[in-house]
Amino acid sequence: MGKGQDTKEHIIRQSAGLFNTKGYGGTSLSEIMERANIRKGGIYNHFESKDEIALGAFDFMFAQLKNVLTEAMSEWSEPTEKILAICDVYINLIEQNICEGGCPILNTAVENDDGHPLLKQKAQSAMNELMTGLGEIIKDGIKRQQFRSDIDVEAASSVIIALIEGGVMLSKLYNDNKYIRHCANQVKVYIHGDMAV
Known part of the structure; x- marks a missing residue:
């Protein structure tokens, strides 16, 4: 990797937390520079605009986030345990700030639902990936006859996803971890109740 690529990646790494905490509109070029x-x-040797930095920062x-989720799920083979591992990652997202500013999908989606179309597209694509991955876990649970076949x-x-992301949003809004824990518990209730065979 050349020096130019190193510098480019350094700018993205350093600005990622700013964008994820303050949003696109709240992050200034001077803050990124500092x-x-x-x-x-x-x-400007490496990026044409703030937009380009923001898109790289989201990625x-x-x-x-994906690395943390993959690592957490790799410790489990059962579909139920994998879903609960996802919940634990989001609890840690709030309690241990494993991604500065919280969930990048949630933050970007909320700020850009009517705003920046390219960032909205990035958030949609990321959420699709998350939903597809979760769907595969649920299908595996159906195949193993742990979840109902008519789900x-x-x-x-x-x-x-709505329970988990809603819990993250409420915990961030009220600066209180209890909301993500309440919602993670409801995921458990949903899995063992509505989804179970």
Whole structure:
């Protein structure tokens, strides 16, 4: 990797937490420059615009989240345990700040639902990936006869994601971890109740 690519990645890494915490509109170029310890010209040597940095920063944060999710799920073979491992990751997202600013999908979706179309597209794509992955876990649970065969996989995935992301949003809003814990418990109730054979 060349020096230019190193610098580009350094700018993305340093700005990712800013964008995920303050949003696209709340993050200024001067803050990026200060955090990355680089001059304006140095930034424009590598990026055409703040948009380009923001898109790279989202990709970086989402990759970080995916790595943590993959690692957490790799410890389990049972579908139920994998889903509960996802819940634990989101609890840690709040309690241990494993991704600075919280869930990048939630933050980007909320800020850009009517705003920045490219960031909205990134958030949709990331959420699709998350929902598809969760859907595969649910299908595996159906195949193993742990979940009901008549489950609407897309509906079940969206309920689980909505509970988890809703818990993250409430915990961030009220600065209180109890909400993500309440919602994670409801995921458990949903799995053992509505989804179970």
